[in-house]
Amino acid sequence: MRYRKFLREKIGNRLPDRVSVPSGFQIVGHVALLELHEKLSKFTQLIGEATMEFDHRIRSVAVKTDPTIGIMRKPGYRLIAGDSNTVTEHIEGGVVFRLDPLRLTFSGGNVAERMRLPNMIKGDEMVLDMFACVGQFSLHIAKKTRSRVVAIEINPEAYRFLVENIKLNGVEDRMQALLGDCREMHPVNEANRVILGYLHNTIEYLPYALKALREDGGYVHLHAALPKRDIPSVGNTINTIAMKQGLNTEFSVREVKHYSPGIEHYVFDIHATPIRAC
Ligand SMILES: C[S@@+](CC[C@H](N)C(=O)[O-])C[C@H]1O[C@@H](n2cnc3c(N)ncnc32)[C@H](O)[C@@H]1O
Incomplete structure (x- = not known):
């Protein structure tokens, strides 16, 4: 019923x-x-x-x-x-998440995106999750692919669950949690793929994500909440930021969920490659 x-x-x-x-x-x-x-x-x-x-x-x-x-x-x-x-254990697609949902967000609307990411991984990548929380995106990747994952989280309470979840899922050999501000502690020129799973001024974090990518480029998944009509202007901003860092970008956009009246949650799948001098 x-x-x-x-x-x-x-x-x-x-x-x-x-x-x-x-x-x-x-x-x-x-x-x-x-x-x-x-x-x-x-x-x-x-x-x-x-x-x-x-x-x-x-x-x-x-x-x-x-x-x-x-x-x-x-x-x-x-x-x-x-x-x-x-404090509870939530099981989703074979991944265990331990958290307190009264104190930390765990979005039901992001489940399709959490399931989609591991399918995009090519071979064994180095993946950086800059807004990890309890590992919503990165644990699926660590558990289902052969990738090495670095997950950064600024909130000590979320970080403690992230560390526990890495152990609970048996991925200690390939996933590492870091506590702090992702702008200050991201690796440089190491990642094949960066996840920017945050919805507030996420574009401000793009320069750091691009710096984290390997010198031959890679992928950034940038999440943003905006009206559909703003997609082209965000796309232009992405291109401008990347060009300043010597990168060309191509991107596609996918709707993740409805966010609020007139606003949807989108993910920009950005492929960045170095601009080659002629
Ligand atoms: C809304 S949660 C999203 C978690 C997950 N990425 C998702 O989309 O389901 C955003 C997380 O980013 C963390 N965060 C915010 N600013 C941060 C920063 N500068 N560096 C690292 N983590 C940050 C917050 O503490 C929070 O746990």
């Missing part, structure tokens, strides 16, 4: 009329993350308990209270029912 129908049948007579109940939730390990209409704020415990009955994998239920903020992208959730220990 669908979640909305389940809620209506189970507790509908105790909820206010004409207020829309949620149609679904995100599940990360044993934690369900819900967004509720403000008119349902007095009924959170009731809804939380019903949600645990709906899906027996769920042992904790949290509701979104505030927007995700800051450079560390800290989400705003409040526990409304169940176990207060929200």
